[in-house]
Amino acid sequence: MLTAIVAAALSLAPAQGGELKLSNVRFTVGEMGPPRPEARFLPGDIVYIGYDIVGLMIDTDGTARYRMAMEISDAAGKVYFKENPRDLTDFVPLRGQVIPARAFVTVGLDQPPGQYQCKVTVTDTTTKATASFTARFEVLKPAFGIVALHPTFDPQRQIPAPTQAFVGQTLFINFSVVGFERDGKTRQPNTLNEYQVFDEKGQPLLAKAISQVVDRGLDPSVPIYTLQFPLFLNRPGRFSARITVTDKLSGKSARVELPVTVLPAP
Incomplete structure (x- = not known):
């Protein structure tokens, strides 16, 4: 099973009209993280797709109105998920030229392996201009591994974080x-x-x-568990956080690394 969400960020602003484009499409580590090196995902992973909306009309009062839709299908054209167009209104007082946006695809633990594609469509409801992109990815066969890697600024995993932050902050990986x-x-x-x-x-x-060590307290019917590594940023510099998981029963091991840049306190 695949589930998905499309969302637009409010930190930057769209253009004051013009040709509508969706650019800078990339798979990312987490919602605001660095580019993901490959578009291959284990069941249980989360596919994060970042992109920019360019040329969206924005009113002089900072209001942007647009419509977003998403569809996920396999190589044969079978549709696994379809989100009907949703009308959205954002307040973007900075205005400007670009609004960053993201799409999320949760890969179900029972998702068949194979090639898939995610099509995102954005329509400017003021000018009626429409743009879309298609991002292709592969779902692998079930295997031991680390999935759904994403940093946040809070232990509740509600506030997405980039891998660049200031001295004094904490990244929860x-x-x-x-x-x-x-x-x-x-x-x-x-x-x-x-x-x-x-x-x-x-x-x-x-x-x-x-x-x-994880060796107790897990529901026997749940084939996945989630952990968190808090990383307090006490000094500036460039670092790398490494997570290694070893299955003592099978002897298999998995490892991921996340680059972290710590900026001096403002």
Whole structure:
């Protein structure tokens, strides 16, 4: 099963009319994170697609009115998800030329592997101009791995964060684990989750990685669990946060790294 959401960010503003374009389409790590290196996703992952809306009419009072729709289909054209056009109104007092927007696709744990495409369409309800793009991605066969990696500014995972922040802030790096084995008797997993941070030269900053074992308290019917690594940013610089998960029952291991840039306090 695939579920999806389209959304527009309010931090920047659209243009004062003109040809409507959807540009800078890219897969990202989290809602506001860096570009994702490849468009291949395990079941349980979240597909984040970032793009820019260029040329949307904005009134002199800062009001932008537009319509958004999304459709997800496989290589054979079978539609798995369709969000009907929704009329949206945003207040964007900065006006300007571009409004950043995002689409989210949650890959179900039972989603068949294969090639898929996500089509997003935006219509300027004032000028009636329409633009769309199609982003193609692959759903892999179920396997052990780390999915749904996304940083937030809060432990409740409600405020999306980029991987660039100021000294004094905390990034909460959220992730989920899928494809783990279960003990035949306890029906519980046995995974070792390790967290390490590296400086710009690739040197580890902790003498020993922080470790967390998951081997109890998980519903036997739930094939996924979610954890969080809080990263307090106490000094400026360029760093890399590494998460390594090892399944002690199968011997399999998975690892992800997230670049983090810390800016001096304003």
